[in-house]
Amino acid sequence: MPRYPYLLFDADDTLFSFPAANRVAFAAACAVSGLTFSDELLAQYEVHNSALWRQFDRGEVSKEFLVLERFRRFFAELGIDADPRLANDVHLTALGNSAVLLPHAAEVVKTLARTHRLFVVTNAVARVQKSRLSQSEIAPYIERAFISEEIGAAKPKRTYFDYVFAHVDGITRDNCLLVGDSLTSDILGANEYGLKCCWFNPDHAPNHAGLHVDYEIADLRELYDIV
Numbered sequence: 001m002p003r004y005p006y007l008l009f010d011a012d013d014t015l016f017s018f019p020a021a022n023r024v025a026f027a028a029a030c031a032v033s034g035l036t037f038s039d040e041l042l043a044q045y046e047v048h049n050s051a052l053w054r055q056f057d058r059g060e061v062s063k064e065f066l067v068l069e070r071f072r073r074f075f076a077e078l079g080i081d082a083d084p085r086l087a088n089d090v091h092l093t094a095l096g097n098s099a100v101l102l103p104h105a106a107e108v109v110k111t112l113a114r115t116h117r118l119f120v121v122t123n124a125v126a127r128v129q130k131s132r133l134s135q136s137e138i139a140p141y142i143e144r145a146f147i148s149e150e151i152g153a154a155k156p157k158r159t160y161f162d163y164v165f166a167h168v169d170g171i172t173r174d175n176c177l178l179v180g181d182s183l184t185s186d187i188l189g190a191n192e193y194g195l196k197c198c199w200f201n202p203d204h205a206p207n208h209a210g211l212h213v214d215y216e217i218a219d220l221r222e223l224y225d226i227v
């Protein structure tokens with residue numbers, strides 16, 4: 001009998017390589033906005049994008065606002081008259097078409113699916129994450145994906161986890177493990193909801209937030225001994 005028969009996996013930067021997808025998507029957004037892609041432009045955009053996602057994690061802005069505002073601010077900084085809506089639309093479509101998995105993610109998901117029930121818990125734009133998941137080789141092994149935009153609440157909010165728990169039969173706080181890379185959404189959410197958590201931390205970042213981490217791994221294959 002597994003220790004944690006129910007596994008809740010974050011998607012971006014836990015199973016999927018977000019930087020790889022984001023780079024391709026940003027380049028596509030540049031192309032329709034009259035810009036030539038460069039790493040410098042990507043870094044400039046990321047300043048606005050990550051600041052807005054942090055605000056989103058704190059519940060200060062909506063997803064709809066965030067996705068347009070990041071491009072509005074980026075274009076304003078550059079002083080160009082490009083359409084944030086078009087840029088975002090192209091960006092999201094390209095993101096959804098990129099299903100680059102992190103090392104060992106496919107092997108680990110396929111192996112654990114034989115003995116565990118696997119779910120995805122993700123803060124994301126629904127159309128992007130659905131498209132990416134469905135195009136991915138791990139799709140058949142994931143019983144259900146809980147996408148924040150569809151639920152109307154996001155990690156680390158209690159209401160998000162209430163929804164997950166109401167829609168997974170048999171799950172309890174003791175028989176599940178949340179696996180994720182983000183301290184502010186995954187680990188904080190698990191702490192506040194009373195779930196065991198595994199921090200996927202391949203870069204060996206420090207836990208500045210002082211959150212409780214039950215397990216810490218740098219390679220997804222380490223899960224075999226934990227779950």
Ligand SMILES: [Mg+2]
Nearest residue numbers: 010012013181
């Ligand atoms: Mg993540």
